[in-house]
Each structure stands twice: as structure tokens, then as C-alpha cells.
Amino acid sequence: MSDLSRRSFLSAAWKVGFGLLAAAGVVTTWDLLKPTLAAGVDILVKTVKPDAVPSAGVLVVPKARGYLVKVDEEEILALSEVCPHLGCRVPFIDENNQFECPCHGSKFTRVGDYIEGPAPRGLDEYGTEIVDGVIEIDTSDVIAGPAPGSERA
């Protein structure tokens, strides 16, 4: 292989490699930040028995685009993962025991109350019902999150 063709081959290989890396970065970033407004809308989602919801942290319910959170032995909340600011997906950060929006930095307590950031309120809540011993989330029944400075009743 001549120097010229080796150089051409390496140049093309680098371009393809960087192209693939850039494409992977775009796909990963979009998957993390894409709005989830249309997902999980107006459906009933059967989840788990109340006993299966952990006392610490949250239980992720991808099909409902939300979380189940045990407040105490009597109360379990179904929270939306959609940020009330501009709709980014808000993950729960175990180390900080709170929800933190990756888009503009809004933060929410474990039960979805507003802490700080541009979000106008806490995380929205879905209606729930126990059906045949299992928690059913109704994503069409959306209760707006509490205003900053107030807590969920």
C-alpha cells in the first residue's frame, strides 16, 4: 500500500469514526432530553402491589412516564416524570434523594414538591386506584403540582 493510499484510508477512517461518534452523541442527548409530553398520556397503567413500592427512593414506572413514591404506610403517590417547566424528563437522583431536571436545573423533593429552578410548580401527580390489589395509575387524571412554597397536602 502506497503512502498516499494509506493516508487516504486513514483519513476516511477518522472521518467515519468521528461521524459515528457524533451521531451516537446526538441520539443519546436527544433520548435524555426529549420532551415526553405525548408519552403515557390518557392510559391506565397496572403497576405493583402497594407492598412492592420501596420506602426509600422511588419506583420507576416507564409505561406511565412516572414514578411511584411511598410517602408513608398509608400514602403512595404517582408522580409524572415530565418537568412542569418545558417538559423534559426529570430523573430521581438517589444520592441527593430528590428529582433534578437536567435541562434547566429545577429540583423537586422526593414527593415532588418544588425546591428551586424555573419550574412554576412541583411535579404533577396522577390519580391512582387499587384494583385487584394492584396500584393502577390513570395518566388522564393529572393533578397539578403544588405551587412553590407549598407542600402536597
Ligand code: FES
Ligand atoms: S425543563 Fe425542567 S427546568 Fe426547564
